[in-house]
Amino acid sequence: MNKIKTSIKNYWNWRSSSYGVDADKSAAIANQWQSIVHQLINGAPGKRALDIGTGTGQLAVYLARAGYEVTAIDISEAMIAEARRYAADQQLQIDFQTGDAESLDFADQSVDVIVSRNLLWTLPRPYQALMEWRRVLKPGGRLMLSDGLWMNTTWKRVPRLVFKLAKDMGRNGSRISLRFFYTYASLQKRLPFYEGVSLESALALMQAARFEAVTPYDTSQLRIHPYGASVPKRAAPPFFIASAIR
Structure with missing residues (x-):
């Protein structure tokens, strides 16, 4: 592992114990995310899912609740440990592994769904990551990607x-x-994308990686801003959710 990724891994190992999950913010926020994930992966060719940059395992849990066989990876061993504890509390079977988002240890066309949230901004080679994700998705597989312009x-x-x-x-x-x-x-x-990712940049990147039906989700319809529950709405960071098909 190179020095950049070692530094990133060490930070998120330290951050893991205070990172939390959606339900820590509110049950409504957690329910919103679960509903969005289930909606945007609908129509996938099968039931094998991969959560990349899983953190404490929140999206992996939503996938498992929808009946998917879930593998979830993160560069941080401590985040993986937290995710395993969270999934166990939810009585869900999820395969958590350490892994590199830019170099996946999965066969070509081996998963039906990929989800990733708040990861793109911290990748040294985001285009390579998207190409890797496309490689492991089956034809017709679904991608759900979310990030924000964190400034x-x-x-x-x-x-x-x-x-x-x-x-x-x-x-x-x-x-x-x-x-x-x-x-x-x-x-x-x-x-x-150190300062964050705009919707326009993300859509262009997904298109460059040859994903099809690249579609932004209308976040204005959300009842609660998932990153603004504790701050004035005008100060909440802009974020996006997008989906695509392999």
């Missing part, structure tokens, strides 16, 4: 973060921001 400009806010950390005496939010900076400051030039 990761932590490096511009370091003096304020240091002051806030001192004021808050090490509270978790300030520690996360500073740890994020120390990890990603040296990586931002190596990550094409």
Whole structure:
């Protein structure tokens, strides 16, 4: 594993214990995501699914609840451990593995569904990742992809973060921001989507990777903003959900 991915892995290992799941925000947010996943994968040719960048396993759980045989991968061993605990609490059988989103250890045309959320922004080679995902999908297989324009400009806010950390005496939010900076400051030039991914960029990337029927999901119809439940709506980060067919 190269230095970039080792740094990324180490950050998310550290972050795993505080990352949480959709239901931590609200049951309504969790139900929204589950409904969207089930809707956008409808019509897949079979029941084998892959969750890439699974984190604490939330999308994998939604897939398993829909009757899919689910494999879920993440670069972070600690995230995988958290995901296994969460799936066990839900009494679901999911195959969690460590893995590289840009170099999948799966045979050509071997899965029916791929889902990925909040991963694209942190990949050094997002186009290669999309090509890999297309490789392992069966013809007619479904892809659901979500990310956002997170405006990761932590490096511009370091003096304020240091002051806030001192004021808050090490509270978790300030520690996360500073740890994020120390990890990603040296990586931002190596990550094409470091500051986040717009819908337009994501759709263009999916089309370049030769996915068909690339379609944005109308997020304006969501009852609750999944990343804005604790902040004013105008301050919530813009995000997208899109689907495509192999």
